[in-house]
Amino acid sequence: MNVRDRLDGGRAVVAARDADETPDTTEIRRLAEAAGYDVVGEVTQRRTEDLRYNLGGGKARELADVVAERDADAVVFDGELSPGQYTDLLDLFPAGTTLTDRYRLVLEIFADGAGSTAATTQVDLATLRYELPRVRRATEESLLNAATEKGSPVLDMEKRIDAMEAKLDELTDAAADRRARRRAEGFDLVALAGYTNAGKSTLLRRLADDFDAESSLDDASGDDGRNDDHTESITVEDRLFETLETTTRRATLDGRRVLLTDTVGLVADLPHDLVRSFSATLDEIGAAAAVLAVVDASADEERLRRRVETTVEVLAADATGPVVPVVNKVDRLDAAGREAALGVVADVLAEAGVETREPVAISALDGIGVDGLRDAVVGALPGSTATFELPPSGESRAFVSWLHERGDADVTYGPESIEISFAGKPSVVDEAERWAADLRSDGREG
Template sequence: MQAGEPLRDGRAVVAARDDDAVPNTDEIRRLAEAAGCEVVAAVTQNRREDSTYGLGRGKAEELAAVAGDVDADLVVFDGTLDPGQYGSLVELLPDETALVDRYRLVLEIFAEGAGNRVANLQVERARLEYELPRLRQTTERSLLNEATEKGSPVLDLERRIDAIDGKLADARTEAADRRAERREEGFDLVALAGYTNAGKSTLLHRLSDDLSIEGGEPEHGDVVGTAEVADRLFETLETTTRRATLGGRRTLVTDTVGLVDDLPHDLVSSFSTTLGEVADADAVLAVVDASADTESLQRRLSVTTEVLAAEARGPIIPVLNKVDRLDDDALAERRDLVRRSALQTREPVAVSALAGGGIDELLAALADALPTEHVEFAVPNCSDAQPLLSWLHERGDVTVKYDGDLVRVAFVGKPSVVAEAERRAADVGGSGGVDG
């Protein structure tokens, strides 16, 4: 299976190894099914990693026999195979049976879900980065030496990666400029992050102002009116941004790509353009599926923490989603798990994005986390005051008191908006200054 060659749908055997216990194959089965495969058998092993096959020699031969017996189109290995292990396993498998590891499988799912230019570039870069050491492994050193001047498959792959890196650098600059422009316009930026299938897209629907984004908005080309919601892995690959009003403040909420376990850092780095939304957010909602069993929840918290610790600069609010599926004791246990995790920077908030429970508590936690300043001033009670008050009501929490010839205002909002409010107030009715 060469770089860029799509994964074949068909009958699949999953293979998994674990150092300490019999492997749980539930997630790798779901990943294979998300790629369009029918899982017809599983081969597992509890032992340390074998440097030649990943599995032990005997178990690898058993895997090859099972693949032949069930007429498998594909073997899916739950883990990352180095180029040598990949080549050794391929030699054992029937000729008609392809081999993919977890890394490559996720790439294929990403490729299917990539719906815009940047997402496609990120997937293609990750594919080429994955293929490069495997191509080196199968290319003779002498041929490489002879082809240095004339070109080679390896050099061609490196050039393609360099070209994509240039395009992604431009895309990152454009995205950063767009976020800076939105801040200047007074928007708070909130990112949804977390393990795949945690319910981020459903939460995006719950938080957004549907009417405010009807048909999209010309000034924000990536602010869209729809976001997919389904019980499916990697339903969203590219980011989806929608407008929301949180505590009276104009906010843009962005749903980012779902995370998944056991992926090398270079795959995560391939999605740095997408993760820039997390890095630049004023606050991050780290969404976890509270209905998962405790072992799975701990693993997913670890994955989420690893990525957010490297990317997020703003405050992180842990969100326990799908709590409508839990009783009180189970919810208390999940809260304790999050509190003990490295993700814990603020008190976890329990919600059901689907049913709407806990959303008010989440909004309150967000209001507390977002950067906020408070100002009080008075302006003349004249015709110029009303446009100012309308502007303030669109951008924060406003209390107004009419006092004879003055309008006294208390305003809470984003620091940059507060500064702009003070500037505008100074110009109302030629007052020449702000009266605190």
């Protein structure tokens, strides 16, 4: 069951304000629809922020009239509302109208879609961090000063935040242990990051070892909430926030054994401290040997630029491995459109001063450019090579099997020796050289 099936927000009017230009409501409409709202109208304004309503007073009253005329149940505001603005706007609306801003809306969608303990904890923590300053500002000064007063909503919220942070620390420690085991087994960790609906889940399924080229990507079943690289199913739909868990699958790229992790989609204009609440996703990005930064090339130029900027902002803070920009959905563009999209991505990366590899244009849906992307990923992964000449023994054959499981081994069997050329992760090559030295030593002693 997906987010849209579970949420039913009623009839909504969206509202947006921008100081510099007439607001584009495309994304806030899609967010509202993802939360189950039927968008029946909109009110926009180009002006600086009004301290009382955020919108100007006249425009705020116009919004109230539209709500009444369209018989709407809710208003979805594209931006952040202060507690005072929230209260004053509600006073203008018909009785029973609900009001939510952009940040609360995204958190509600995340909360409804979270399945695993880690995802649920992250969303709950982000929600509490969002609410805390509003509760603090709305609480009477006398209650705030009574630091030890029993029942203080601020103190209660702070305690809940502390408890959730401790719980999330335990969960992320377990995830770190799991990643360490995978590295020891010879896997390279690769994270897929990017704006929501950029096509990360489609790309994950395209690259995974169990991808079936004869089956339709659109037939994938829904995410069951587990983070299991053997059994995880992947939903591939054209919806915002379809992937709300970190999903991991195995892939083999030019002999390299890789674990690909699809992370929660990013979204613009969320407060930095809320983004930090999703530490499990950011940890996956930080621990990856390489990161695929996936963007939707079919977005118009301004929207594409904004989404690349959002992605770069997160990656610049968290990615430690090489970043490969992946310009997806080029099947929707002609040659000129592809060049324009690649140019926008290159411009944003240059302006941000982020060191990345050359952007790769692909269509994860139909496979255009995916072979080139595989080569780019392998080229971005840390690599090392070694050659071995070993005695033809059972121990040497076990060593060869171990190499095949952890990298790319080219083996020649002779009557008196086994010759091996091996390429893999530096840590694996180092371990292989130590093992080979022991085998050669045992052979001489024999």
